[in-house]
Amino acid sequence: MFKRVRGLFSNDLSIDLGTANTLIYVRGSGIVLDEPSVVAIRQRGDGASGNSSKAIAAVGSEAKLMLGRTPGHITAIRPMKDGVIADFTITEKMLQYFIHKVHDNKYWHPSPRVLICVPCGSTQVERRAIRESAAGAGARDVYLIEEPMAAAIGAGMPVSEATGSMVLDIGGGTTEVGILSLNGIVYSESIRTGGDRFDEAIIAYVRRHYSTIIGEATAERVKHDIGSAYAGKELRESYVRGRNLAEGIPRSITLNSNEVLEALQEPLAGIVSTVKGALEKIPPELGSDVAEKGIVLTGGGALLTDIDRLLMEETGLPVIIADDPLTCVARGGGRALEMIEEHGPEVFALEGL
C-alpha cells in the first residue's frame, strides 16, 4: 500500500542487466545509466578476529578500473556471468546502487516498476534470482522480458506485424538469436558465448603463441582496437604488455588484426552455427521473410569490426547493424514498458504478473 504511494514518485525503469554493462532506461528521459556491471567489495575489519564485514567500495566504471588491480582487502567482481546472476547479494546491491543513482530523490526511497531483460535461455531459477534481486533492490513490480524481444523492439523492427523478424543480440555473456512475429517469439536460442568469450579467446591465443599472459582488460582493449570478424583489407597492429611465462617478467608484444581474427575463430564459429541452426528450424514462411529483409545485429558484439560481413558471407542473407546497438535492449525494454502502460501487460507474453 505504502509502496504504491511511493511508486507515484518514482519512474518506471527498464534495465538491461547485462554481463558486461548495465543500462537503465527511464521513461521520458532515455538512457540515464550505462555502467559496467562490476562491484568492488571492501573487507572491513581484520580477517583474523573473524568479525570482518563486507562493504561496497565502488560500483560501475570506478569498480571496473579496479578489476585485476586490487589489494588484498578489496575484491572487484562481476556479479553476472553468462547473462545470469552469479552472486545474488552483490547483484542486489549493485541494482540498488544503480536504482538509487537514477533516482536522485532525497526524501523518498524509490519504488519503481522495473522491467528487466533476461536471456531467453535462462532457467526458472535464474529468472527468479533476477526477479528477487530487483525486488530486494526496491522495485515495486518486476517484469521480465526476453532479450531478443527487447532488442528487436529497441532496434525498431516491426515485431507486431505478421512478418518474421530475426534479431541477433551479441552481448557480453550471451548471444541470443530470436525470430519474432506478432509481438511474440517464434524461435529463440541462446548460447553462452559473447564478448567475454572473445576476450578469453584472445588471452588463450596470446598465451599459446607468445607464452605471455595478458589480463582481461588488456584483451578487451585489443578486441576493441584491432579485433575483427572477417579478414579486412588492411592489417592493423596493437601493442600489448603481459607477463612472459618463461621469464616471468612483463614483456611487450605486438599483435596484428589477423592474429586476433584467428583467435576469435572459435567463438565466432559458435555464433554462426547458432544463426544457421535457427534458420534451419524456423517455419519456411518466416524464413522467407528473414531472407527478404535480413538479420539485424544488436548488442556490443555488433561493434566488432566486420561481424556483419562474416554473417552475410556465411548465411547469404543481408545483415544489418542496428543504430546504437549497445542500447537497443534497454531502449526496447523502455518501449515495452510504455506499451504495458498503454495496453496492459498482455501485449507481450510477459512474465511476472
Add this chain to the structure above:
Amino acid sequence: MNEKTPISHLNDEGDDTSNSKEDSEKISVAQEGEDNINDSETPKVSNQKETNDSETPKVSDKKETEVTDVIDGEKSPGSILRQAREKGNMSIKHISDRLFLDKHVIQALEDDNYEGLPPPIFVRGYLRNYAKVLDIPEENILAVLDQNENTSTPSITKNPLTPNKQTSSNDLWHSVSTVVVIVTLMILMALWQFYPSSDDISSETPGAINSDNESWPSDLDNTEINAEINTVDETAIKPAADNASTTTVTTTTVQSPPAVITVIQQTENTPAQVSPVLVNEEKTILLHFKKRVWMRVTDKTGKQLYEGISKADKALSLEGLPPFNIKVGNSGVDIEYQGEIKNIRNYPKENKSYIIGAVSTGE
C-alpha cells in the same frame, strides 16, 4: 585510403595542407560562398567531368554534397550512392551480390524509393552497408537520410503510442500536494495530542464496545438481556407497591434499550410511581477509583460537582441532582448509586460523558 586521396587532389590545386578533411570542406564552403546559390551545382558537375582519377572525386564530391545538402537539401542518399558506384565502375549486380540483396532493392535505394522496401531500420542498414562497400563514410549518408525524411521507428501496435508523461517527484504539483498533506497530518496530530488529551482515548474504547454489543447481538447477549428483563419485571412489580425503589430499577436497566422499554412499560402500568422520581431530590453518588483517573462530574443543573485527577483506591462521595453527567479519562472507576456498584462503562453514554440516573428524567 580515403584519408589519403584528397591530399593529392588538394595538392593539384596548389594547397599543401595535411588536414585534408577539414580543409577540403573549408574550400568547398568557400566555393559555395563565392558562387552563391545559382552556382551551387557547378563545382560538383565540373568535378565529375574534369577528373579522370576514379578515387579522388568520390571523396571531394561527397564533401560537396554534404555542404550543398546543408544549404539546399536537394542531394539524396540514393544519388550519392549511385554516383559513388558509377565512379567505382561497379554494376548493380556486383553491389547486390556483395550485400545479398535483390537488384530491385539496390535500384530502389538509388532511386530513393523506399515504398516497397522493409521498414526504415532496414533501409538505414542497407544504406549503411552500401556505403561501407563503396568506402563512403556512412554517417554522411545517414545524416542526409535523416534530414530528408523523418524516419521514425514503426509503432509496435496499430495505434501509435502517445507517451504520456509520467508523474515524477520533481513536478511542482506533486511537491505542493505532498507538503499540504504532510502539514495537514501534522496539524491533526497536534490536535490529537494536545486537545483534551486523555478524554478522547477513553471515549473511543467504550464507544467501540457499545457499538459492538449493538451490532452483534449474539445469543449470549440475548439471553442476558432476557434475563435482565425478567429480573426487571420482577423488580418492577415489586416497586409497584414500593414507590421509593422505582428509580433503582430504572437505573439498573438503562444499559440495554429493550430492557428500558420494558421498564417503561412496567412503569406506565403504575403511573403513580412516576411522580416521586421527578421530585428534585438530591442524591448521593459514590465513586470508587480503581486507577488514577481524571474526571469531571456535573449534575442536572449543570453545576460542576467535581473536577480533577483522583488517585487509585480512593472513594469520593458527591451529592447533587440526578442525572449526573460524568466525563472520565478512563474507565477505571466504579460508581455506587442507589446502593448498586457498577463500572462506569455500564452506564449509557452521551456526548462522551456517562449519564447516571437518566431514565427518570427522560420519562
